[in-house]
Amino acid sequence: xxxxxxxxxxxxxxxxxxxxxxxxxxxxxxxxxxxxxxxxxxxxxxxxxxxxxxxxxxxxxxxxxxxxxxxxxxxxxxxxxxxxxxxxxxxxxxxxxxxxxxxxxxxxxxxxxxxxxxxxxxxxxxxxxxxxxxxxxxxxxxxxxxxxxxxxxxxxxxxxxxxxxxxxxxxxxxxxxxxxxxxxxxxxxxxxxxxxxxxxxxxxxxxxxxxxxxxxxxxxxxxxxxxxxxxxxxxxxxxxxxxxxxxxxxxxxxxxxxxxxxxxxxxxxxxxxxxxxxxxxxxxxxxxxxxxxxxxxxxxxxxxxxxxxxxxxxxxxxxxxxxxxxxxxxxxx
Ligand SMILES: Cc1cc2nc3c(=O)[nH]c(=O)nc-3n(C[C@H](O)[C@H](O)[C@H](O)COP(=O)(O)OP(=O)(O)OC[C@H]3O[C@@H](n4cnc5c(N)ncnc54)[C@H](O)[C@@H]3O)c2cc1C
Ligand code: SF4
Numbered sequence: 475x476x477x478x479x480x481x482x483x484x485x486x487x488x489x490x491x492x493x494x495x496x497x498x499x500x501x502x503x504x505x506x507x508x509x510x511x512x513x514x515x516x517x518x519x520x521x522x523x524x525x526x527x528x529x530x531x532x533x534x535x536x537x538x539x540x541x542x543x544x545x546x547x548x549x550x551x552x553x554x555x556x557x558x559x560x561x562x563x564x565x566x567x568x569x570x571x572x573x574x575x576x577x578x579x580x581x582x583x584x585x586x587x588x589x590x591x592x593x594x595x596x597x598x599x600x601x602x603x604x605x606x607x608x609x610x611x612x613x614x615x616x617x618x619x620x621x622x623x624x625x626x627x628x629x630x631x632x633x634x635x636x637x638x639x640x641x642x643x644x645x646x647x648x649x650x651x652x653x654x655x656x657x658x659x660x661x662x663x664x665x666x667x668x669x670x671x672x673x674x675x676x677x678x679x680x681x682x683x684x685x686x687x688x689x690x691x692x693x694x695x696x697x698x699x700x701x702x703x704x705x706x707x708x709x710x711x712x713x714x715x716x717x718x719x720x721x722x723x724x725x726x727x728x729x730x731x732x733x734x735x736x737x738x739x740x741x742x743x744x745x746x747x748x749x750x751x752x753x754x755x756x757x758x759x760x761x762x763x764x765x766x767x768x769x770x771x772x773x774x775x776x777x778x779x780x781x782x783x784x785x786x787x788x789x790x791x792x793x794x795x796x797x798x799x800x801x802x803x804x805x806x807x
Contacts, residue, residue: 481572488793640783693714710728752782778792
């Protein structure tokens with residue numbers, strides 16, 4: 475029986491593979507021209523520092539081997555009881571799995587940090603891209619000697635209507651700080667945080683190793699503003715909340731650890747199919763104690779970051795879980 479999978483990120487790919495393994499006929503509909511979702515922009519993955527290709531390529535290879543149909547460059551605009559409406563017409567199916575993922579927080583909304591205005595203020599996503607391109611440097615091409623990461627940009631922040639914790643950015647900040655130490659062994663590296671949330675297996679160990687083996691300094695306090703200083707440097711003002719003192723520091727590069735926000739497609743799912751969104755606009759699962767994969771509609775299911783910020787491992791686990799739920803539903807028809 476045919477099942478549409480909306481989105482070809484890791485969650486969508488693994489959902490399609492698991493559905494096929496259960497004898498169903500998945501079709502992946504992806505709005506971009508390539509599969510892989512956000513992972514295509516990342517360099518190495520926490521907690522093992524595994525290169526992205528080692529995770530993504532085997533999934534893509536298996537998709538090809540399994541001959542799973544893919545409709546690329548096709549956006550899903552609406553969900554109906556008997557299929558989905560896409561930018562290229564209707565696709566009929568007996569069930570739909572929504573794997574449309576998340577969006578990155580737009581750092582220009584936090585004007586006080588100067589993203590898009592001052593040189594050498596970049597986001598964590600920009601840094602991953604620079605590493606993938608093999609060149610991490612200041613705007614003038616030189617190497618940064620003092621680097622600061624700022625946690626919680628566009629997360630846990632009422633002012634930009636993002637109350638939730640994005641969950642993966644603390645460990646991403648640790649991952650990237652360790653990676654920057656490898657690129658620039660002589661540099662000073664600081665992470666400014668509100669709380670450190672190291673929730674996963676091996677994450678706390680990474681955090682300790684960042685401090686003890688890689689000499690990364692963690693300062694509890696949020697940067698209140700950044701301002702340009704001559705020579706392309708950035709002056710940051712913060713309060714060290716552990717010692718209760720204000721602090722000024724001039725850095726060569728400021729990296730904003732941007733949060734995961736609800737995907738822009740979520741409003742389509744709410745409007746056209748009557749599906750519910752949570753306060754932070756991620757899709758609300760029917761019953762979190764049964765897992766996140768069922769929606770309020772019997773033929774519509776979820777997997778991955780469409781319902782909340784998650785890691786790759788968590789997204790893959792949900793993809794396997796949702797396939798069993800879909801098979802169970804279709805058996806009962
Ligand atoms: C800076 C950063 C670094 C990270 N590093 C790591 C890491 O090292 N390790 C780790 O475990 N996790 C990491 N993560 C988390 C990881 O990116 C996510 O867990 C993963 O991308 C979730 O996959 P997904 O398939 O749910 O969503 P996505 O990757 O967002 O994929 C969703 C797909 O759906 C498509 N889509 C959306 N709407 C539609 C529509 N209407 N029609 C058709 N297609 C649609 C999109 O184009 C996209 O291809 C990081 C996150 C960030 C922000
Ligand atoms: S994971 Fe860390 S950086 Fe990200 S929002 Fe939560 S506390 Fe802030």
